[in-house]
Amino acid sequence: MSRIGKQLIRIPSGVNIKLTEKNILVKGPKGEIERSIPSCLSVVEKEDNSLQVLRKNEDISSREMHGLFRSLVSNMVIGTSKGFTKILELKGVGYKANIDKKALNLALGFSHPVRIEAPPGIELSVENNTIIKINGIEKEKVGLIAQQIRSIKPPEPYKGKGILYKAEVIQLKVGKSSK
Structure with missing residues (x-):
């Protein structure tokens, strides 16, 4: 069993x-x-x-x-x-997030801002322009939205810049060394 x-x-x-x-x-x-x-x-x-x-x-x-x-x-x-919560952090110079009428606006170094609409049952909130909180009652939807937001700019392994889950540790690679 x-x-x-x-x-x-x-x-x-x-x-x-x-x-x-x-x-x-x-x-x-x-x-x-x-x-x-x-x-x-x-x-x-x-x-x-x-x-x-x-x-x-x-x-x-x-x-x-x-x-x-x-x-x-x-x-x-x-x-x-109780509800479920996922927290994402933006790491990088100039990376910002804000909320505009239930939509999340992200400035991630692209030539255009990225806009993500919150689906029904999901609440998006931003703290200090770099911390995104995703709240909802369905664990599947909360995790899916967090993954979709993270996939826009996943953390890169050389500088650690990108969108990370809270307390996620990125193993940084050593860059090229000159002779």
Whole structure:
């Protein structure tokens, strides 16, 4: 049995769960998320304010989905109660960011500014012109937007300039040496 799949999902106060045969709806103070339940799994609500994901059979596809779906449901509960945050840092001379009507404007040394629209459910904020905070209730979307912003100007290995995740360490390469 999956070590992750068999763990119980604790439901914090303020989070409501509505289970049907095919869907799970999680409502919390930050918002609500709905996801369909795979046909090979079932979700059971326990009396001690927790959820358990169970397999209906023991074939390979249900064993593959067991731990994954338990993690997805756990992320739904955490997202609707606390939310998820990713922090990016701009490193480089003249690299700046600002917010303009829910859109992120980046000056990264290109001949033009880069504009990124925030998708629904995602909040973008900027601190000190160099720190970008991405907040949302869906972990997948928050990580995807952070990766898309980072891919515009990934850190280069010689000077370490670019867009980095907070506390990311870039191994700098030694440049060319003259004879």
